[in-house]
Structure formats: C-alpha cells, structure tokens
Amino acid sequence: MSIMGIALTLLSGWLLVDIVKPALSTLPKLALGWGFGLALVTVGVYLANVLLGAPIATPLAWAWPVACNAALITIRWIVRQRLSPPSRPPARPRAPWTMLEAWLCVILALGILVTIVQALYWPFFDWDSLATYDFKARLMVLQGNVNVREYSNVGIGNWDYPPHIPLSYSLIYLWGAAPPKIIIALFYVSLVVFFYHSATQTASRLGSLLSALALILTPTIFLWATHGMLDLPATYYLGAALCLLEEWARKDDRPSFLLAGMMLGAACWTRTNALAFGLSCAAWALLLGIWHRNWPVRHWLAGLASVFGATALWQVNLVLGLGRPFMGGAGVFDAGLLNLPRLWETLAGLAVQLLDPRLFGVAGWMFLAAIVLVPLKRARAFASLTLALFVLLTWLAVFYGWTVGESRTVTLFDSGQRVLLNCIPILLLHFVREPALIQPVDAINAWLQRFVGWPAPGPAANG
C-alpha cells in the first residue's frame, strides 16, 4: 500500500507541474513532481491536524492525497479547456550513444542502484535520524499529532525544525510497510534526473552525464542519500529551484520562475535556513530583472509569498502552538557587524570545504576551473555564474552571522558543510553551461569514437 501512497504523492506533484509548465517533458516533470507532491501532501496533512484537529492517522493519510489529486485534476481540466494545448519543442533526432556516454551511464546507474539498495535495506541508524527525524515521525503516528507532547520538555533533538520530512516518514508508516528511507532515495533519483535535464539544455549528452555523475558521486551527497536527514531533500529543493531560476534567466521562461518560487517555498518547509537562500534568490531575480528591464512582478511576488508562507507555516505554530519565544534574528551579529578575523576564517572555511575532495569530490574544483579558465569578460553563462556567486555569498553571510559572536568552528565545519551541499548543483550547472569547458570533453569523445571506428557523437544542444 505504501507504493499507492507514493504514487498518489507523485501524481499530485506531476499534476501541479503539468498545470504550471505543460511543455516540460515527462521525466523532469516527474522529478519535480516528487518534491512538489510530497510538500503538498505534508502541508495539507499538517494544516488539517493543526487547524482542524484531524488526527495524524490512516484516514487522513489517504484522504488528503486523494482530495489533493481530485482538486488538481479538476484545475488541470479547467486550465486545459481555457488554454490551447501546450506546444512542445520538436524532438531532436537522437544520436546513437557513444562509448564514453554508455560508460558514464553504466557508472551513473550503478551509483543510483547502490544508493537505492542501501536506502531500502538499512533502517535508520544514523544519529540525527534516530534522535530527531524518525523519532518525531513515530511519535506523530503514536500520538496522532504534529505537536507531540515531548516538544514541551524539549525531549527531542532539533525539535523546532520544520516537520516536512518527519511527517513524510509518518505517512509512509501509515501507508504501509515500505521502508521510510524510500523517500530519500526518491529525492536522490529526482535530483539527478532534473539536474541532467537542466544540463542537457545547453551541453552535449556527454557533458551532461559527466556533470550528473560529478553530482551524484559527490561524497557528501552519496553519503546523505542513504541517511534519513534533511540534507539531501534540502539539496534537491534548493538545487532544483536554482536550476529553474537559471532557466528563467536564460530563456525568459516565466513558468520556470514560478516553479522556482514554489520550490524555494518547499525548501523553507524543509529547513529553516533555506529562507536565507530564498531571499537571496529573490534579490538576484530582482537585480537581474531590473538590469534586463524585464521581470515578472506577479511571479516574483508569488515566489516571495511562497517562501515567507512556507516559513510562517511552522514558525507561527512554534510561537502560538508550542510557546517558543519568537527568535527573529536573535544572536546574529551580536558581536558587532564587522569582525575581520572571523570573516576571513569563514571565507577560508568555505574555500577549504568546497575544495576538499573528501567532502565535495570534484564539484568545487569544477566550479573553480569554470571561473578561473573562463575570464569574466568571456563568460557566456552569466545567469548561472551570478546565481552561484549569490548562493555562495549567502552561505558566507549565514555562517559569518552565525559564528561571529563566538568561536563556533564546529558549526562552520559541520553545519557549514551540510548547507554548502545545497549549493553544489548550481556550481556544477555553471561548469556545464560554459561551452569552452565542455568542448574539450566532446572533442575527446569524438576522437575516441573515430579511434574505435564507431559513429561520431551527435551535436550539442544549444539553449
């Protein structure tokens, strides 16, 4: 039965994406649909519980996804009646796979398979999942309430984190016997599918596969994909949002902008500090829109409303329902605004972590290569470059503000590493957007095909 619940979740997300951006092809639609569907289902269950007092139990776990799908099917039907059918770009003839592409595909498939097997086989055993996420999920099911009694005596680690992921685990328990970590495995697969789709918009198939491989084999992503924590879902939501924003900036594609805003909202529903990235993206979109004298005001406001709304969903409950004092920006910059040694330390922490292959594999080096080898004046991927720099600056601001008051190097190198993980997809996307960096790889691919007497690779896409 869990499969049925997961299918309903996926369908609701797919319907939402199909309403907003019908021209998108099926696989990326499903990849985005998973994240949207899960956020829709958990927000609905949460609101029904907190506002209407409906217990978190099997009837609600089925009723809401079914109602959500029924509503979305109706909306889609109405939208389809009013608008002409979506026009999809004509499909390009597919070139046969080259040897290198097939090879990368095999490694990619193996990496995904190993992760899925690990996620489905192993129960929760990592510290934070036991102490926080799965514990909350079990208590929500046992007590039928999102605001479990143990919050009142802070009997659970990280009790004030948003309930999206624990609630998702609760739903899996209520839907049947599937291992709850299937949720994380699906985030992992969706992340790589959507990233690959974004990469192929301008790069060759080989370049896209190479960057997708660099993404999924990034050690921290590979590691967190089998744990039950927030890091991978947050990376998926922020990564997809940034890819969508980049698409908007490159093609003036407004549906992508709207989806990006909703994705950022879902990220805030997953992790509180995503708010900083949401606001940073809003500032980036505003500046870019003003620069180009073309920006979607209504979509921008909708995105901002999604970010603030998703944050408020949980923060209001924390203050009104659970009695936590409103924190605001307490503790940030409490040691003065400018602390140059700490700023330098934070900057060094960013560089050291990003370039450490044990943490981020080749991703940091690929981004560094993209900004060193392609001078700013010749950079063609302006949108991805500025977006990547914006999110790195946001990371810097968040961790500088967080650690400025005291010596919290542990925070910098533990939480910092996990939040930096969220920036990896856009860094890799910038690499793949620079034709000058992908062309040598394509040249090797073509030479190798000629060398072994197989057909030459197909032409690269041009976005």
Next chain:
Amino acid sequence: MTTDNHPEKRAASQPGLWIRRVAVIGGLLVITLALFAAALLVQPSLQKKVRDLRFAARQPFATYDDKMRLQMGIAYDYLVFVRAHMPESGVILVAPPTFSLPHLGSVSIARYFLYPRDAVHQDQASRATHAMLVPGWRPDIGSTIPTTDSWGLVDMGTGQVTWMNTGPERP
C-alpha cells in the same frame, strides 16, 4: 541500412579496430577501478558503505535486530535488554555524553529505543527510577552497586540489579 561506409562494415574490414575497442574498454575499466580504489582509500564513509553493501549481499533477509547490531554494536543489545526489563513509566539515568559508547551516553538515543520510558543525565538524577550499569561507568547512587564490569540495570528504588547475559564472547 548497411553500406560500405557503415562503421561495423569498416570494422569488419579492419581487424585492428577490434583490438582498439577492447583496449579502450579495458582502459576505461582500469581507470574506473583505479579511481574507485583511490576514493576508497581516502574516504572512510565509502569504506563503510562498501561494508554495509557486503553485509546486505551476504544477508539479504537479515532482521532489524541483525542490522542494528551491525551498526550500533552491543549498545543496541543493551538498549533492547533495558526495554525488556523496565516499566513503561520508568525514567533511566544514562551514562554521561562523554561515555566511550556514544549511543549509551545520549538521552535522545535512549528515548528513541525506550519510548515511552524517559531518559535523563546526572543533572536530573532525582527523576530517575532506574540507572544504566555499563562497563566503565557506574551511577553515583550509593555503595551498593557492584563494581564489576558487567552490563545491567539497577532499580533505584529497591537497589535491585538485573544483569544482562552478554555471553562469553561479549566484552
């Protein structure tokens, strides 16, 4: 359609191409394995993943207990033992956070496995109804606690100790 220009046709007419293909595929295989070996050497989390994968391959139908025992060691067995010997209304005094087996020095982990029983550290020892007896740490609750390095659970009200049969192979 097969023409004289078709790559397979050309390959058939040039036997050296097959040698090149085998050599290139072999080269790719060697490069992949070398990169994997290098990653395995420098990345402890990858080593653990390989260990976990080997366990899954050897025991595809292992029970929850088997899997948790591999991940948590004797700490898991001990928590199962405590759950079986403590009333649901009980509160257990756990080892300090600095304890060598970290799972046993955490109230959060103890609460996860022992729910609805509660768990506290020494600063709230007055609430505790039971206390852990683990090798290397004994609660400060009087002189009646035996000092042997055995695993057990002490009832703070009666002072009665229940010992865990850890077997000869256990520490």
